[in-house]
Amino acid sequence: MQTASPAVDAMLTALMAVGRAMRQRQEGDAIDPGTFWLLKTIAHRGPLRITDLATATHLDTSTVSRHVAQLxxxxxxxxxxxPADGRAQLVGISADGQHQLDLAFERRRAILESTLTEWGPSDIAEFERLLSKFVAGITNDTTLNNQDNQ
Structure with missing residues (x-):
């Protein structure tokens, strides 16, 4: 087995730390961390059936149903x-849900911004450039795109 490069190990550590910080309940959050990304998906994709939401989030329908009931x-x-099938229902974000989601994202942005307070403008610009390059590489990776479509 090939040993990962130090850069890849550092990247994994950073991504896990950021993921942990983004998933934790922040002071003032009204949205449960377990439903946060589900609500974000509903807000981003618009009203959709629970089965479509389950597919979009790679979760089983029963888990999504429980979270939707809580939301x-x-x-x-x-x-x-x-409108396509009167027997089915669509779930969409409410005005209060959108407001709470916006507040939750503001809190998470503040966490990330606070980590950059000691950085100089050129460091921030270089970080943004490299991060954008990294994200573009991940987005264009055909292996990852094929896995997302399964």
Missing amino acids: ERNGFIDRTPD
Whole structure:
């Protein structure tokens, strides 16, 4: 087995640390960390069926149904009839859900911004350039794109 380069190891460590920080409940969050990314997906993709939401998030339908029920109890989503099939329902983000999601993202941006307070403008510009290059590489990697479509 080939040993990973120090840069790859550092990247894995950084991504896991950022992921942990983004998943943790922040002071003032009304959205449960377990439903945060689900609500973000609903906000981004628009109203959709629970089965489509499960597919989009790579979760099973029963897990998504439980989380959607919690989001609905908290008033963060609305259910509407599916115009394509009156028996089905679509879940969409409510005004309060969007407001709470915006606040949650502001808190997470603040965490990331606080880590850059000691950085100079040229360091931040270089980091942004390299991070954009990295993300473009991940996005264009056909292996990852093929896995996302399975």
